[in-house]
């Protein structure tokens with residue numbers, strides 16, 4: 001079953017009379033237990049997509065289903081309930097995920113408020129992110145890296161069906177980055193948790209099952225099992241990946257050659 005289904009999602013921000021189109025016609029299906037790295041240059045729309053999947057934003061156009069529920073048709077209260085019970089999120093700024101005056105252990109158990117409280121799971125999560133001895137310390141007094149690891153334990157506390165993480169290893173060294181990857185993969189294997197992780201960290205993207213690259217607000221490419229593909233968009237548009245821009249620069253003209261199983265693009269002089 002698909003946990004995420006985006007159908008022609010458009011997201012427009014309005015700021016001081018100026019409209020910014022952050023996402024245009026995003027189609028994406030992610031199945032249960034998949035681990036997806038969301039890649040792309042700065043400003044491409046990755047965080048926007050993550051916020052939409054978290055139910056924190058409602059799309060300007062298009063439809064979005066989370067666990068089969070059309071979020072455009074849910075009341076705010078039903079959406080809040082779905083988020084608390086089924087979604088875990090790690091925001092880009094680790095401190096924003098936590099309640100500073102609560103201890104690490106209290107932060108994790110607080111995140112279980114919408115489900116059955118499970119202290120054993122809470123202890124196990126703290127151990128897996130290397131914070132077994134930090135359970136009593138207030139989250140607000142932890143280092144950025146510790147907060148980032150704790151944020152992942154908090155996000156997984158309710159055994160979410162969907163885990164969303166924005167740059168979850170940005171403040172971590174290699175060893176604690178590996179704990180984060182292990183925990184995400186373990187959640188997928190053991191609990192069937194689907195994960196979508198925005199990352200610039202190659203060791204994270206290579207460890208996950210699938211990559212989705214957003215460029216200029218669109219899904220431009222996907223990678224599965226080490227193989228990269230471009231995605232043909234709604235109107236037949238294909239983004240030429242930057243590594244081929246020296247052969248077909250943006251704005252150049254190309255000839256289309258029909259092949260038995262597809263087409264080839266060759267640069268043409270106008």
Ligand SMILES: Nc1ncnc2c1ncn2[C@@H]1O[C@H](COP(=O)(O)OP(=O)(O)OP(=O)(O)O)[C@@H](O)[C@H]1O
Pocket residue numbers: 013014015020021022040041042043044045046047048049
């Ligand atoms: N609240 C907002 N109001 C206006 N424009 C916004 C807002 N949030 C994002 N944008 C714009 O939307 C576009 C996509 O931004 P987004 O943060 O989703 O990109 P990103 O791929 O996550 O970038 P980064 O890797 O730098 O975090 C950018 O042009 C950004 O300036």
